[in-house]
Amino acid sequence: MKRMLSGIKPTGQLHLGNYIGALRHFVASQDEYEMFAFIANLHCITVPQDPQELQKNLKDCVALYLACGLNPNKATIFLQTDVKEHAQLGFIMCCHTYMGELNRMTQFKDKQAKGEKNLSGGLYTYPSLMAADILLYSPDYVPVGEDQKQHVELTRDVAERMNNRYGQLFTVPEPLVAKVGARIMSLSDPTKKMSKSDETNKGCIYLLDDLKVARKKVMSAVTDSIGKVQYDPENQPGIANLMQILSSLSNNRSFADIEEEFKDQGYGVFKKAVADAVCNQLEQIQTRYKEIVESNLIEEVLTQGAQKACLIASAKLDQVQKAIGMEIIK
Numbered sequence: 001m002k003r004m005l006s007g008i009k010p011t012g013q014l015h016l017g018n019y020i021g022a023l024r025h026f027v028a029s030q031d032e033y034e035m036f037a038f039i040a041n042l043h044c045i046t047v048p049q050d051p052q053e054l055q056k057n058l059k060d061c062v063a064l065y066l067a068c069g070l071n072p073n074k075a076t077i078f079l080q081t082d083v084k085e086h087a088q089l090g091f092i093m094c095c096h097t098y099m100g101e102l103n104r105m106t107q108f109k110d111k112q113a114k115g116e117k118n119l120s121g122g123l124y125t126y127p128s129l130m131a132a133d134i135l136l137y138s139p140d141y142v143p144v145g146e147d148q149k150q151h152v153e154l155t156r157d158v159a160e161r162m163n164n165r166y167g168q169l170f171t172v173p174e175p176l177v178a179k180v181g182a183r184i185m186s187l188s189d190p191t192k193k194m195s196k197s198d199e200t201n202k203g204c205i206y207l208l209d210d211l212k213v214a215r216k217k218v219m220s221a222v223t224d225s226i227g228k229v230q231y232d233p234e235n236q237p238g239i240a241n242l243m244q245i246l247s248s249l250s251n252n253r254s255f256a257d258i259e260e261e262f263k264d265q266g267y268g269v270f271k272k273a274v275a276d277a278v279c280n281q282l283e284q285i286q287t288r289y290k291e292i293v294e295s296n297l298i299e300e301v302l303t304q305g306a307q308k309a310c311l312i313a314s315a316k317l318d319q320v321q322k323a324i325g326m327e328i329i330k
């Protein structure tokens with residue numbers, strides 16, 4: 001069985017972009033692949049966090065993994081800091097990543113370009129930690145949204161560099177980026193990615209949004225004055241985004257099929273169909289979420305997941321440190 005690994009950094013509440021671009025693929029892959037899905041809590045603290053809010057977001061993230069359909073008897077679900085090897089291999093990876101490579105990472109460059117003050121060293125080096133997260137488990141594939149592809153490519157470069165230098169240490173993983181839904185855009189500004197740091201809060205649908213609020217966000221999504229439901233991301237980015245959402249939430253229905261259904265309809269009818277699809281999905285997730293947060297499942301799942309992950313991660317770290325010549329007691 002081929003192995004897959006991915007993670008989410010819950011610096012805020014999980015949103016529809018996380019679900020469509022990443023989480024639903026974890027769920028869809030768990031039967032066919034050996035799936036490792038973790039909660040990247042070290043990555044969370046690369047930006048300032050309120051401790052209480054962080055606690056809530058972490059627990060919600062596990063609950064949402066489960067509520068979206070990840071099955072702990074199939075997938076290994078764990079918290080990054082429960083496996084100490086992430087931080088240790090992270091430092092080793094950092095020492096094998098060039099500053100020139102980190103300087104090219106668009107996420108950091110974007111934050112810097114916005115003039116954000118006091119960016120942390122952790123934020124700058126976080127792609128190296130991400131490389132460690134991945135390489136510890138030797139996955140064949142890493143399913144991610146488009147914005148994370150560059151980081152998986154960096155992971156491949158550093159893995160190859162270390163394999164050349166120390167002998168075969170790492171499986172070089174491939175990023176898996178879906179054709180549709182890998183970059184869900186903000187509903188209030190379809191030229192920007194839907195993201196947790198949406199300040200207006202109108203462009204981002206959170207998985208735990210009240211259904212009425214979610215519906216309103218879709219119904220007031222920014223569109224255009226062309227008035228035709230057709231897939232033209234350049235001239236109609238808002239409509240293209242809503243089509244991606246609808247397709248992703250309805251068994252990857254083709255754009256041609258969606259265009260055909262709404263060809264003589266106004267945007268109001270189309271938006272209502274998108275809102276229905278979004279609200280149906282959220283309702284299912286939220287019903288399961290409520291049951292999960294009232295049970296002891298979160299602790300059980302994390303304990304079981306960490307046990308399995310630790311075995312794999314400690315063996316890999318040991319192999320790497322030996323190959324580098326760092327260990328004395330064998």
Ligand code: TYM
Pocket residue numbers: 005006007008009010017018019020021022023040043129130133134142143144145146147148181182183184185193194195
């Ligand atoms: P994060 O937490 O920003 O995002 C989690 C996943 O959701 C995808 N995503 C999106 N997909 C489509 N449309 C969007 N608007 C959208 N926004 C986010 C992301 O591409 C990602 O797949 N560094 C990672 C977490 C991480 C990780 C890893 C991932 C840490 N270590 C190892 C894979 C493997 C991050 O910040 O993702």
